[in-house]
Amino acid sequence: MNSNDITHTLSTYVTTQILKQPKRILKGDEPLISSGLIDSFHLVDLGLFIEDKFGVRIEDSELNADTFDTLDQLVVLIQSRQ
Amino acid sequence: MTLERHSVLRIVVKALVLFVALNVAFALVDFPANGGVAALGRLSLYNTLWPGRARLPYGDDPGRAYNLSLYSLEAMFASHELSRGAKPADEFRVLLIGDSSTWGWLLRNEDTLAGLINAMGLTTEDGRAVRAYNLGYPIMSLTKDLLLLSHAMRYQPDLIVWLVTLESFPADKQLDHPIVRHNAPAVRALIADYQLRADPNDSSFVNPSFLDGTFIGQRRALADWLRLQAYGALWGATGIDQYYPDTYEPAQRDLEADASFKGMAPPLLPEEALAFDVLDAGVRMAAEAGVPMLIVNEPILISQGRNSHIRYNFFYPRWAYDQYRELMRKHLHLATTPGDVYYLDAWDLVPQGEFTNSAVHLTPRGSTILVEQIVAVLRKQMLG
Amino acid sequence: MIVSVFAMLPTAAPIASHRFAALLHVVHVAAALLSSVRHAALFVTSVLAVYLLQPATPIAHLDFWLPSASLLLVVVVWCATQPLRLEAMRETLVTAGLIAGLVLGIGALGITTQLCCVVTRMPPPNILVVAAAVAGGVLTCILVVIVFAGHPARTTWLVFALIALLVAVKLNWPISGADAPQAETASPAPPPTFATIQWLGFSYIAFRLIHALRERALGKLPVMSLREFMTYVVFFPAIIAGPIDRVERFLKDLRAPFIFNMSDLVEGGRRLLIGVFKKFVIADALAIIALNDALAVQTQPGLWAWVLLYAYAFRIFFDFSGYTDMAIGLGRLFGIKLPENFNRPYLKPNLTQFWNSWHMTLAQWFRTYYFNPLTRALRMRNIAPPLIIFVTQTTTMLLIGLWHGLTWNFALWGVWHALGLFMHSRWSEFARARFGAQDASKLQWVTHLGGVVLTFHFVAFGWVWFALSNVETSLTFFRRLFGMP
Numbered sequence: 001m002n003s004n005d006i007t008h009t010l011s012t013y014v015t016t017q018i019l020k021q022p023k024r025i026l027k028g029d030e031p032l033i034s035s036g037l038i039d040s041f042h043l044v045d046l047g048l049f050i051e052d053k054f055g056v057r058i059e060d061s062e063l064n065a066d067t068f069d070t071l072d073q074l075v076v077l078i079q080s081r082q
Numbered sequence: 083m084t085l086e087r088h089s090v091l092r093i094v095v096k097a098l099v100l101f102v103a104l105n106v107a108f109a110l111v112d113f114p115a116n117g118g119v120a121a122l123g124r125l126s127l128y129n130t131l132w133p134g135r136a137r138l139p140y141g142d143d144p145g146r147a148y149n150l151s152l153y154s155l156e157a158m159f160a161s162h163e164l165s166r167g168a169k170p171a172d173e174f175r176v177l178l179i180g181d182s183s184t185w186g187w188l189l190r191n192e193d194t195l196a197g198l199i200n201a202m203g204l205t206t207e208d209g210r211a212v213r214a215y216n217l218g219y220p221i222m223s224l225t226k227d228l229l230l231l232s233h234a235m236r237y238q239p240d241l242i243v244w245l246v247t248l249e250s251f252p253a254d255k256q257l258d259h260p261i262v263r264h265n266a267p268a269v270r271a272l273i274a275d276y277q278l279r280a281d282p283n284d285s286s287f288v289n290p291s292f293l294d295g296t297f298i299g300q301r302r303a304l305a306d307w308l309r310l311q312a313y314g315a316l317w318g319a320t321g322i323d324q325y326y327p328d329t330y331e332p333a334q335r336d337l338e339a340d341a342s343f344k345g346m347a348p349p350l351l352p353e354e355a356l357a358f359d360v361l362d363a364g365v366r367m368a369a370e371a372g373v374p375m376l377i378v379n380e381p382i383l384i385s386q387g388r389n390s391h392i393r394y395n396f397f398y399p400r401w402a403y404d405q406y407r408e409l410m411r412k413h414l415h416l417a418t419t420p421g422d423v424y425y426l427d428a429w430d431l432v433p434q435g436e437f438t439n440s441a442v443h444l445t446p447r448g449s450t451i452l453v454e455q456i457v458a459v460l461r462k463q464m465l466g
Numbered sequence: 467m468i469v470s471v472f473a474m475l476p477t478a479a480p481i482a483s484h485r486f487a488a489l490l491h492v493v494h495v496a497a498a499l500l501s502s503v504r505h506a507a508l509f510v511t512s513v514l515a516v517y518l519l520q521p522a523t524p525i526a527h528l529d530f531w532l533p534s535a536s537l538l539l540v541v542v543v544w545c546a547t548q549p550l551r552l553e554a555m556r557e558t559l560v561t562a563g564l565i566a567g568l569v570l571g572i573g574a575l576g577i578t579t580q581l582c583c584v585v586t587r588m589p590p591p592n593i594l595v596v597a598a599a600v601a602g603g604v605l606t607c608i609l610v611v612i613v614f615a616g617h618p619a620r621t622t623w624l625v626f627a628l629i630a631l632l633v634a635v636k637l638n639w640p641i642s643g644a645d646a647p648q649a650e651t652a653s654p655a656p657p658p659t660f661a662t663i664q665w666l667g668f669s670y671i672a673f674r675l676i677h678a679l680r681e682r683a684l685g686k687l688p689v690m691s692l693r694e695f696m697t698y699v700v701f702f703p704a705i706i707a708g709p710i711d712r713v714e715r716f717l718k719d720l721r722a723p724f725i726f727n728m729s730d731l732v733e734g735g736r737r738l739l740i741g742v743f744k745k746f747v748i749a750d751a752l753a754i755i756a757l758n759d760a761l762a763v764q765t766q767p768g769l770w771a772w773v774l775l776y777a778y779a780f781r782i783f784f785d786f787s788g789y790t791d792m793a794i795g796l797g798r799l800f801g802i803k804l805p806e807n808f809n810r811p812y813l814k815p816n817l818t819q820f821w822n823s824w825h826m827t828l829a830q831w832f833r834t835y836y837f838n839p840l841t842r843a844l845r846m847r848n849i850a851p852p853l854i855i856f857v858t859q860t861t862t863m864l865l866i867g868l869w870h871g872l873t874w875n876f877a878l879w880g881v882w883h884a885l886g887l888f889m890h891s892r893w894s895e896f897a898r899a900r901f902g903a904q905d906a907s908k909l910q911w912v913t914h915l916g917g918v919v920l921t922f923h924f925v926a927f928g929w930v931w932f933a934l935s936n937v938e939t940s941l942t943f944f945r946r947l948f949g950m951p
Contacts, residue, residue: 020899036819039891040833041855044841059686060838061712064830065822066805090732146760312754315777319770320761 006054006075013049014071018042028072033065050074056081109295123156123307126165132314134163135323136191137216138230139310146325148316152306153264155233161310164215169238174210177217177234179227179364180245183380183442184218186449188326191216193446195245198453206464210240222249224360225256225280228272229265231364235371241464242368242375243456247382247442248406249397251356252344253279257286264288276363330439334396335387343402351405358413365423374422376459379410381432381452383441395441403429426459428452501724508697508720508800509561513537513568514585515702520666522587530590531599532665534569536700538603539628541565543675544695545607546614546624547682554691561693562607566600573597621679628672628679635665636872667705669869673831674699678713680835688714694721703796707789709807709827719802734798741791744784752781757933762943771946778933779926783812786825812925815917816894817886820925828866837862855891860884870932875940879931886924 001009007028015024018038032038038046040063047058056078058067068074128134138158141149152158159165169175178184178196186194192201196216204212217234219226227244256262257280262269266287273282293299317323341348346355361377368375382403383395393399398406407429414425436448444452516533523529541562573596575581576589583589590596614620678695681687690698690713698716757778765771790807797804809823821829837858844854860881867880930947934940945951 020895034819034822036814036816036822039818039894040837041841041851041858041891044838044845047838048842048845059684060842061681061686061834063833063838090728144754308751309754312751315755315770315773316761319755319766319774320764321766322764 001054003075003079006078007071009053010050010071010074014038014046017049018045026071029070031065031069032071033069050078054078054082105296105298108297108300109292121156122304123154123158124160126157126160127311128161128314129163129166132318134166135161135314135317136163136197137185137194137323138162138219139323140185140220141324143325144309144313147323148313148320149323150306150309150313151260152303152310153261154303154307155229155265155268157307157310159233161314162215162217164217164234164237172210174206174212174240175238176212176214176241176243177231177237177239178214178243178245179231179234180218180378180380181222181227181247181250181442182218182220182440183247183444184245185216185220186218187220187324187440187443188330188438189444189446189449191321191323193449194218195243195449195453195456198449199457202453202457204457204460212460214243218245219261221259221261222247223256223259223262224250224357224364225269225272225278226259226262228276228360228364228367229262229269231367232268232272235367235373239371239373241460242373243378244364244375245378245380246361247380247397248356248403249442251358251406253355253357255344256280256357256360257284272363276359276366278363279357279359333383333385333437333440333443335383335385335390335434337385337387337389337393337396339389339392341392341399341401343399346402348399348401351402351409353409356406356409358409361413369423374424374464376424376426376456376463377414378452378456379407379425379427379429380442381428381430381444381448383434383437384430385434385441397441422463424459424463426455428455431455497723497725500726504724504800505693505697505720508701508802509693510564510568512697512700512702512705513565515705516666516700517572517585519702519706520587521664523663525663526588527591528663529587530573530596532663532668533586534599536665536668536671537565537569537696538606539671539675540696540699541603541607541692542610543624543678543699544692545610546621547618547678547687548692548695549689550611550615551689558692561691561696562604564693565696566604569600570596618683618685621683625676625679628676632669632672633872635663635668636868667700670705670708670710671699673710673828674713676835677710677831681713686714688717690717701797701802703793703802704804707786707793708825709790709793709805710831711804711827715805716802722801724801730798730801734795736795737791737798738795741788741793741795743788744791745788749781749785749788752777752784756781757929757943759935759939762934762939762946765943765946767946767951768949771943775926775929775947778929779812779922782929782933783808812922813918814921815914817883817890817921817924818894820921821883821887824925828869832862832866836865852892856888859887859891863887873935874937875931875934878937878940879928882928882931886928 011026014026014032016022026032030037033043043063047063051057058077068077135149139149139161140151141147142151144150164177176196176199184195186197189197191197194216195218196214199212199214202212206212215237217230219230224246227246227250231242231244257269263286266289269280269287270282272278273280290299297304343351344355346352365375365377382398384390385393385395391400394403407427410425411427414423432444432448432451436445436451437443438445516536517530520529520533523532570593572585573590573593575584575586576591577593678687678699694717695713697720698711698713701711701716704711755774755777757774761774765774787808794804794806805827807826807828809826811820811824814820814823840861841854841858844858863880863884864877865880867876867878867883870876870879927944930940930943934943
């Protein structure tokens with residue numbers, strides 16, 4: 001999967017499953033965690049989704065804005081572990 | 083790296099220059115003439131953000147009293163409700179000067195002499211409302227009273243009530259209090275203006291140098307001033323300005339078989355051992371301003387306990403106190419009083435049970451008894 | 467390191483390069499020396515700070531034994547979590563000897579009357595007792611090595627032991643045989659309880675140790691020396707009020723060659739000064755008028771009560787974040803970049819963001835070791851998400867509350883925030899579905915500002931639980947806030 005595909009998959013998941021706003025377009029550099037858009041519960045959900053979809057584990061200690069805060073950063077993280 | 087180091091050096095030098103300039107400027111503008119922060123002390127959050135205090139700031143335990151002791155007369159008066167604004171035209175202004183019994187040790191403000199007078203809602207013949215202000219201060223020294231009086235004269239009093247007791251009279255103890263020692267220039271001016279017997283070069287005076295006037299030198303006064311402002315919020319929020327313990331040690335009724343007073347032995351209490359010159363200065367100060375004055379010899383505990391035939395109480399052996407009363411009577415009678423001076427000897431007015439933790443501190447009921455007498459004199463002599 | 471530097475040198479101009487190499491050599495030796503001097507200095511200072519900063523206790527000698535127990539716990543956890551490395555044995559023994567030596571040395575100060583209270587507040591116990599305790603500590607550590615070597619799962623025992631210890635020291639048990647402090651007033655002070663004994667930094671030390679134990683169980687704990695681990699856990703800038711760093715992050719800075727540079731010095735110094743100003747000027751001035759048990763009852767109803775509450779809200783922020791600034795600034799001076807703990811929490815438009823910016827390292831600790839694993843586990847089962855959110859959030863906030871002390875008021879403070887977070891998560895779900903499209907409207911700044919004001923006041927009301935010691939006083943003060951006597 002290239003980075004565009006990963007971005008698309010993640011973006012779709014976040015807008016439909018977490019934000020429940022399917023029409024919303026997420027920018028690659030839009031802060032997700034520090035802005036409060038994704039709360040701690042949904043962050044765990046996102047982690048489970050990533051583990052399930054890309055086979056990449058994000059540790060409990062990594063679910064925070066320091067590890068990744070935007071879609072772009074998350075894509076880089078996933079690719080670095082695949 | 084070199085550029086960084088250069089800019090760091092520049093910042094340090096700039097900061098140093100600013101720091102020195104600020105200190106010198108502060109010393110020039112606000113020289114610690116009287117108790118420090120003379121000019122700054124006039125700035126106050128009281129009477130604007132917080133309500134003015136009903137008595138002068140004093141407190142050894144600020145955390146519980148929401149009040150503290152400081153030396154700056156300017157800051158002290160600025161925090162008092164007396165500094166609320168211009169005197170209203172329909173106000174008959176009464177200032178009460180005295181020691182801790184006037185200030186109201188252990189008493190709520192509504193139970194102090196000033197509080198009780200105000201609660202009576204008195205008016206003068208010409209319809210002015212009598213408003214009393216508590217300028218008592220828990221230090222026993224006539225010179226301290228005179229210092230506060232000289233500062234208070236600018237508030238246009240219509241009457242001054244000065245409550246005194248023998249303990250405030252000993253001439254050699256006049257300057258022995260922090261607030262007097264730290265207001266050296268003002269006290270020296272009083273010594274010169276009224277030819278007081280105190281030594282203007284007394285070693286107990288604190289003489290600030292130029293360095294003491296800098297920002298750093300005045301840090302204690304500045305911190306006190308800042309804390310005074312902060313505690314104003316708690317005074318406003320709670321109406322508390324002293325610590326009221328749950329229980330206190332009642333004033334001593336059983337006394338030592340000791341007839342001495344301040345190192346003096348019977349039979350004679352020499353007049354020159356007492357600071358009548360300071361009392362006269364206060365009388366003159368009021369007379370020169372055309373303000374009538376009522377001098378009250380305040381009530382003392384006349385105890386009936388062991389050795390009470392020798393002493394009235396912890397403070398006074400009978401012989402000394404009796405002679406003091408006689409001296410007061412003669413003095414205020416013989417004095418060439420230039421203005422309206424009245425004298426009320428209330429020494430035995432209050433029964434033994436109405437004293438709290440000292441031979442001069444009254445209960446609310448004791449205060450009421452005294453106030454009734456004071457008001458009776460006012461009615462007869464001034465209010466009509 | 468030095469070899470590689472020589473390899474990089476240009477081959478041309480041999481004489482000049484020779485001198486250059488010599489110079490570089492000197493710089494590197496100096497840097498290496500400086501790094502090890504720094505580490506040694508940080509280690510010794512931090513160990514001493516555990517004793518120096520410990521307040522006096524109502525029980526004799528406890529001000530010596532509590533810091534000593536902190537050190538023993540660190541060594542025990544290190545023994546339980548680190549693999550046996552024979553090649554590092556010499557260093558370990560030197561460090562262990564140094565720790566034992568420091569403990570004995572501080573204990574030995576009790577022999578002289580002049581020096582007895584230089585490090586501890588009160589005279590330390592008899593040196594023979596101290597020596598016996600040190601020997602006991604050594605035996606304990608050997609036992610721990612035997613029991614735990616090759617059994618990472620057993621670290622869980624220690625986690626529970628630490629939690630039990632945390633609970634024990636925070637409980638309000640009366641202490642028998644303690645000297646009641648003599649009060650000047652007629653009313654005697656209440657007898658001391660366990661909760662009134664301050665074990666300096668223990669809440670933070672325990673949480674760093676649990677972090678290490680959990681990472682070991684997950685197989686993620688880096689290999690490190692005893693000296694490194696001790697320096698991490700009792701790092702002196704962060705021992706009073708955090709932050710709670712992660713060990714692998716701390717090691718990265720500690721192991722990096724320490725080059726004395728101006729920007730660290732300026733930035734660290736600046737941060738330190740800001741912290742000093744926030745704590746000792748702003749917070750300490752606000753402390754005078756901040757809400758407390760006495761004032762809650764004494765205050766007149768209405769406006770004045772709000773003044774006390776606002777003063778408390780800003781006092782606790784400036785006090786805590788000032789301490790953090792000092793810790794971060796001090797750390798920076800020694801080349802350690804401690805994590806941030808606050809990020810403008812009172813300017814956040816909702817409670818979720820508030821908790822992303824208030825005491826961040828503690829919140830992150832609870833997310834990592836409690837909230838996230840629990841949520842993961844519950845998510846695997848077929849449970850409705852709102853119920854999961856409610857349960858995980860409420861218990862997390864309750865635990866965060868109780869971490870401050872085992873009282874009803876801290877518990878209520880936690881539950882108060884849990885309810886707020888739950889309401890916010892329900893509201894944002896609802897609002898996104900309803901008004902999602904209007905996000906970019908011109909009124910955005912109005913809703914943002916409204917959110918900030920609302921969130922701040924929710925947090926401020928929470929402080930009424932936190933600041934006061936019992937429910938009755940808190941309810942009285944709530945009535946005062948709303949004008950009731």
